[in-house]
Amino acid sequence: MQEWLEMTAADLGRAIGRGEISPMTLCETYLDAIETHPERDRIYSAVIAGRALAEAGAAETRASLGQRRGPLDGVPVSWKDLFDSAGTRTEAGSKLLAGRVPDRDARVLATATRAGLVCLGKTHMSELAFSGLGLNPMTATPPNRHGDGLAPGVVLGRGRQRRLRPCRLRHRQRHRRVGARPLGVERPRRAQDHHRASAGRRRGAALRAF
Secondary structure (H helix, E strand, C coil): CHHHHHCCHHHHHHHHHCCCCCHHHHHHHHHHHHHHCCCHHHHEEEECHHHHHHHHHHHHHHHHCCCCCCCCCCCEEEEECCCCECCECCCCCCHHHCCCCCCCCCHHHHHHHHCCCEEEEEECCCHHHCCCCCCCCCCCCCCCCCCCCCCCCCECCCCCECCCCCCCCCCCCCCCCCCCCCCCCCCCCCHHHHHHHHHHHHHHHHHHHC
């Protein structure tokens, strides 16, 4: 079952469709992995086990009846703390929103739930989603799976994260007049310019024919 944790959402969905994976067992496997992870509290701001198990049970019933709602029905997913989830605090990683508990799901989360995805919980994020590095000294900075000394960076797929490369700022020469160019440098000809020049040549040729 541990190999399920490395499978893509699409592969999990196909395996559920073939009857090879039980949505309930899959959900329990993910919940166990979350609870036993050494960085659990830095990754998750809230784990919604009750909701997850209820949704997984419903997905399993639909699968047994051949009534799956879609290719991802029964697949577990986690949400950033940015998205409202009914009855669970949603604070967008900010002390300004501490204790905020919405009474309904965000539209995207509600849509995913209707499609059968299983909501595991909420993950930490940069404060109000304003940090390009993913740092958050207010609540918790998520760990980088490639090393504790690395910034979280940009989340890709299957929990993989991009290792940040040093940024080099490129100095751009500024000119006094907007759009001005240094002497001796011609403006690149655009497609419209070529079209106009070609049309002009055709008109000139037509006039000379008379």
